[in-house]
Amino acid sequence: VPPRFHARDLDPETGHATLTNEEAGHLTRVLRLGPGADVDVFDGHGRMFHAVVTSARPGRVELRVLAPAPAASEPAVRVTLVMSALKADKMDAVIRDATMMGAQAIQPVVSTRSEVSLLAIAKGRRVDRWTRVAVASAKQSGRAIVPSIEPPLPLDEWLSVSIGGTRVALVEPTAGTGVSFSSVPRAPAVSLIVGPEGGWTPDEMRAFDTEGVTGVSLGPRTLRAEAAPLVAMAALFEAWSAWAWGEVRSER
Amino acid sequence: VPPRFHARDLDPETGHATLTNEEAGHLTRVLRLGPGADVDVFDGHGRMFHAVVTSARPGRVELRVLAPAPAASEPAVRVTLVMSALKADKMDAVIRDATMMGAQAIQPVVSTRSEVSLLAIAKGRRVDRWTRVAVASAKQSGRAIVPSIEPPLPLDEWLSVSIGGTRVALVEPTAGTGVSFSSVPRAPAVSLIVGPEGGWTPDEMRAFDTEGVTGVSLGPRTLRAEAAPLVAMAALFEAWSAWAWGEVRSER
Numbered sequence: 001v002p003p004r005f006h007a008r009d010l011d012p013e014t015g016h017a018t019l020t021n022e023e024a025g026h027l028t029r030v031l032r033l034g035p036g037a038d039v040d041v042f043d044g045h046g047r048m049f050h051a052v053v054t055s056a057r058p059g060r061v062e063l064r065v066l067a068p069a070p071a072a073s074e075p076a077v078r079v080t081l082v083m084s085a086l087k088a089d090k091m092d093a094v095i096r097d098a099t100m101m102g103a104q105a106i107q108p109v110v111s112t113r114s115e116v117s118l119l120a121i122a123k124g125r126r127v128d129r130w131t132r133v134a135v136a137s138a139k140q141s142g143r144a145i146v147p148s149i150e151p152p153l154p155l156d157e158w159l160s161v162s163i164g165g166t167r168v169a170l171v172e173p174t175a176g177t178g179v180s181f182s183s184v185p186r187a188p189a190v191s192l193i194v195g196p197e198g199g200w201t202p203d204e205m206r207a208f209d210t211e212g213v214t215g216v217s218l219g220p221r222t223l224r225a226e227a228a229p230l231v232a233m234a235a236l237f238e239a240w241s242a243w244a245w246g247e248v249r250s251e252r
Numbered sequence: 253v254p255p256r257f258h259a260r261d262l263d264p265e266t267g268h269a270t271l272t273n274e275e276a277g278h279l280t281r282v283l284r285l286g287p288g289a290d291v292d293v294f295d296g297h298g299r300m301f302h303a304v305v306t307s308a309r310p311g312r313v314e315l316r317v318l319a320p321a322p323a324a325s326e327p328a329v330r331v332t333l334v335m336s337a338l339k340a341d342k343m344d345a346v347i348r349d350a351t352m353m354g355a356q357a358i359q360p361v362v363s364t365r366s367e368v369s370l371l372a373i374a375k376g377r378r379v380d381r382w383t384r385v386a387v388a389s390a391k392q393s394g395r396a397i398v399p400s401i402e403p404p405l406p407l408d409e410w411l412s413v414s415i416g417g418t419r420v421a422l423v424e425p426t427a428g429t430g431v432s433f434s435s436v437p438r439a440p441a442v443s444l445i446v447g448p449e450g451g452w453t454p455d456e457m458r459a460f461d462t463e464g465v466t467g468v469s470l471g472p473r474t475l476r477a478e479a480a481p482l483v484a485m486a487a488l489f490e491a492w493s494a495w496a497w498g499e500v501r502s503e504r
Contacts, residue, residue: 072472072473072474073471073472073473075471097476097479100473100474100475100476100479101473101483102471102473140474140476141473141474141475142472142473142474143473180490180493180495181490182490182493218486218495219325219327219354219489219495219496220324220325220394220495220496221324221325221352221353221354221393221394221395222324222352222392222393222394223352223393224349224352224392227349227352227482230479230482230483230486231353231482231483231486232486234470234482234483234484234486234487234490235486235487235489235490237471237487238432238433238434238486238487238490238491239490241432241434243432243470243471243472244471244472
């Protein structure tokens with residue numbers, strides 16, 4: 001497999017693409033590639049192409065775009081991971097793993113027991129960082145789609161603006177209210193809400209109830225907060241036979 | 253929840269238990285607890301009790317064992333994770349996560365593309381380390397069972413001695429041979445074989461075929477090797493409705 005690069009403004013009609021910043025640096029400095037090198041390039045929205053390097057400087061690489069290249073198939077359900085922000089490295093791991101699994105979007109939220117504030121997220125330019133993490137993970141997992149990292153919101157605000165689709169929240173098994181994914185009716189898109197290390201407050205649990213958010217639980221053992229999204233997506237894809245488009249779906 | 257400690261030789265008949273080594277150090281030095289402190293103590297084989305500290309030195313803590321304490325329920329299927337050894341921190345993460353998910357045993361194996369050798373595992377006293385990682389993870393996840401870390405073996409040797417039960421191997425989606433967990437017949441116990449970063453060799457794929465090992469795949473996106481066991485166990489539990497003993501099982 002040729003090395004993969006992300007070109008946000010890729011337009012195959014022109015026959016050309018340009019890498020800048022980290023992507024150009026990665027090609028020239030890390031992989032030490034130059035003119036003539038065969039690479040793959042993807043736009044982050046689902047299109048991947050073979051390409052050849054025509055000129056290479058650390059800040060700017062020009063590519064000639066060739067034939068379409070195969071990318072990993074996407075899940076049969078569009079998952080938006082609504083994730084209570086965790087501390088730096090743990091949130092990075094969540095973004096990386098949710099991208100690997102096939103999330104379509106990641107909506108960071110701040111809930112009562114979140115360990116980081118919206119101010120800290122803004123000051124730390126975390127959304128830029130999370131986008132870079134998502135790009136890197138898309139490359140490794142073979143996806144041509146980079147999940148969009150949505151502007152962070154307070155949980156209650158997100159709940160009030162996201163009305164309409166299927167929304168499920170992971171709840172502690174001790175809450176006694178969670179069902180399994182297999183009992184949630186299949187939908188083409190789902191928002192999966194995952195809490196911080198300290199879990200949800202009673203007020204938040206009531207808000208889920210009021211807002212029609214389904215509580216889902218993943219067995220009686222306590223999962224690490226940063227592993228929960230990965231486990232939940234795996235359970236969801238298995239329950240809904242939704243690992244990939246075109247997968248045979250067994251109706252239950 | 254009181255802090256949890258592991259006492260391998262816990263015998264509730266005697267009414268006493270002793271913590272040594274890391275466990276005693278953790279209680280005295282890290283948590284700075286002393287006589288009179290309320291704790292929980294578990295034997296790693298499924299029994300957990302409330303207890304009270306009667307004497308505490310960094311190398312040795314004595315407990316009086318009281319009533320049984322609740323532990324997280326175990327999965328409804330006994331999973332032995334047969335894991336191709338990964339490099340140090342990645343294998344630690346696998347042991348930690350497999351314990352959190354509910355593995356009953358972990359069988360390290362060395363396959364053709366493993367990054368570490370049996371000699372390096374022995375010299376590095378990795379099994380001792382992995383056992384400590386499993387104990388720490390059992391505490392955090394609320395389990396009273398610590399998965400046993402079996403003596404590492406070459407993959408082919410493990411295949412030849414483990415005949416009998418249900419054995420499944422995660423295979424790359426590109427192999428085209430993998431089925432989904434939901435099409436594997438339910439069994440009370442399963443050995444789940446997960447490969448190294450480089451995957452399986454053609455010889456190993458043939459050996460699975462010859463030995464009656466079922467290839468399972470988890471969708472078309474490339475999973476990081478150290479995340480694959482977590483994703484696989486989640487998919488297995490969901491497919492078999494096996495997150496916990498006593499879970500209502502929907503026959504399909």
